[in-house]
Amino acid sequence: MHIEQIEENVRHLLLNSNQQSFIYDLLLAYGKPKTSVSRLQSTGPGSYNLSKVPGQVLWKKTVLYIPTAESDLHAKLEEALSSQAVSRNQPRFIIVTDFNDLAAIDTCTRERLNVPFVELPNNFAFFLPWDGREKDLPIKENQADARAAEKMAKLFDILKVDNPANDPESNHALNVFLSRVLFCFFAEDTGIFDKDLFTLKVKGHTLEDGSDLPSYLTTLFRVLNTEDRSKVPSYLVEFPYVNGGLFSDEHPVPKFSKHARSILIECGAELNWSEINPDIFGSMIQAVVDVDKRGSMGMHYTSFENIMKVIKPLFLDDLNAEFERNKNNSKRLHELVLRISKIKIFDPACGSGNFLIIAYKELRKLEMEIFKRLDEINKQSDLGMSGVRLSQFYGIELDDFAHEVALLSLWLAEHQMNLVFHERFGRSEPTLPLKPSGNIVCDNAASADWRAVCDNTMPDPVFVLGNPPYLGARNQTREQKEDLRQAFNDHEDHKDSDYISVWLLKASRYISGHNSSFGFVSTNSICQGEQVSYIWPRVWNEGLELHFAYQSFKWSNNAKRNAGVTCVIVGVRNISNAPKTLYSDNIKTTVANISPYLTEGSNICVERTSTIISDLPVMMIGSMARDGKQLIMLEETKDEILAKYPQAQPLFKRLTGTNEFISGVFRWCLWIEDSQLELARSIPPIAKRIDAVYEFRMASSAKTTNQYAKIPHKFAQRLFKNQHSIVVPATSSERREYIPVGYLEPGVVITNSANAIYDASPFVFGIVSSKMHIAWVRSIGGQLETRLRYAPEIVYNTFPMPKVKEETKKAIAKAAMAVLAEREQFPDKSIEFLYDPDTMPVSLKCAHDRLDREVDKVFRAKAFETDQERLEFLFKLYERITEAEVA
DNA sequence: TATCCGACAGGTC
């Protein structure tokens, strides 16, 4: 909608609306869809209005509207702003009005509006975000980078077509060529060369058909590598001596077509390379070279924000604190400058070098602050140039092109910092000739000797950092499995560990006993569920400890498509008395110890086990179909078959996984005994499905699945028993206070997306449903991103519980039955509704509270106040029980 | 046989 139109709408509404419909008319004026607004206006089920207060309107993410008779609109607004409803539903605007005045706040930008009601049309722009318009949209930091990367991708594609060779040497030559050209573009836009020198020369000196471009560029690159200027041909004399290794070896320059030449010139002429961030651009350009990675361009480069989360606690905060402490001590500041010049930074999975580049820039920035301070306190300062050298930066990268780009980007970063330095202090070292770049090695970090790349046996500190590759155990290549096997010294734990474990274990051995520490961005999987006991005891064995950590946060960067993973940051050092810091949602807490689950607590790891450490009955995972979507179907599909073939009735069973149980919409499955196979085969649509299962299982890459092709009429894993069952969701939303557990009639098949206890008492239902148990699941269980994951061998078999007296069991069973009875009070509501924290009925909540109190009594007489209390108790108990077992 | 996980996957607003 046009802005003028919106303004007109708002003026119109003021004349024609009444108080009852004002908010709806206002939303319509900004182009909100009629259907949505009428759902907002409606009452009862399906309404968008989440407010429980009559007259008020709360539309998730959009608005909280409060009409009031009170005169103090401002107070009302503040009250609303801090309410739970607002923090939970995050309405973009809060509007309070008595129809004389109107007060509003934009909860995103914190802008406020306070105007007489009739003045609304003159302030209509305030609510434009409803229409998707932001007032001052910050320019996305990577726009220039993305444009440049796309242009380079185009050039790269054409060169590939014109130069089809695909051997490692030609690929390397092309990689080197691209990095040299990138340098030239950058150089001509940032003052290393004269303005536009490279582009103008190429345009003016070479033939339009591109035929002489290779020989021209070969000569030019040679000139850039020639110190003795007397040997330079006169037409290239404006180009300076560059060196630094970038142009030192001769590699063949690819052939150019007319089209390729024109794109090369466009790259130089149309893009402003001075706007490029070497840190991010490197990752973008790296993706260009790997055509398979184009779709996920830049997906795995670490954002500036996340890099800072590693760098600050790893070393920068300390340096800053040292600076602050000694602001008036010239001697100490000089020492600090010296100290900075001796630090080594090592990224053993450096990609195109963005961690190293940002670390470099941050150290230069701090150094400049110190210089500035020294200039202030010493009238005559004798400071020279920067002491920070690119040679303090080390990296290992498997990909040849990425490693070339890393070297190049470090030079670009150095030049950028030199420009800043010059601006501030009026002096700087010349960028040319280039000094040695970082020590970036092209190798597999998983097998390379890190100490040979970066020696950390000297007294100077080495900080290891980075974002190594993550890959779950089921998705690893044979080579990656081999890397893991070696990192785990042949121990079988390697088989279920994420690929990043290689870096964690190698880094642990590397820093152990030396003046080193490490900080990695990692998948959060290493701090949950089964993997905890594989990795962390090995880290502690090296005499190490976690000294800072960020709890789970969603991966994000500015790439078009983001990787789907939730991350943590772990900082590990040799054991020390210095403080430890835990970060969550940017809240920083100093703690006594950081547990491997990244909570405040001791270093206990809960180990996966197939034996139950309490007296509870067996819980098993549900039945797994591996059917290629043939044996499981919706109710309507089953009914269609039955309408035509009523004799198929005994072949079907009701089926539930987690989703079915929680939403209340069960599916059906073909559950065919061998004795029924003939009947099944006689029904064409069923026979067809059985054949399709056969095909699917034969086509699978997994040998075990192939084997099940022999029984295509059956589920691959059949744990079903025709008994009452307790169903426990295997993956469920962390937003719920409880994991909803169900009690099912016999005859329902539970799938492998849920777990089952057959023929169990209400007492067991009570235990599994309790706060005590869920606190355990939350803290030590695995997670899918941040969903709760319930795996029997991790959270059920390990749940520590004292022997329970019969009398207590009865009380728990009674309270458990009361929870079930309370659910029965809402027969038309799904579990989803009943357990949504926004809609959970108070009576059900009370029934759970009573159950929780009964379960608490199993552990101690005094009721637990918080989950933290519960966990401390459980961990102590777990330790006692498992130690007793060992003894 | 039985299992825990996923630089996710798939539906909804």
Add this chain to the structure above:
DNA sequence: GACCTGTCGGATA
């Protein structure tokens, strides 16, 4: 396109 929440089957014991 952001938000919400759990499928499905591999790899390995």
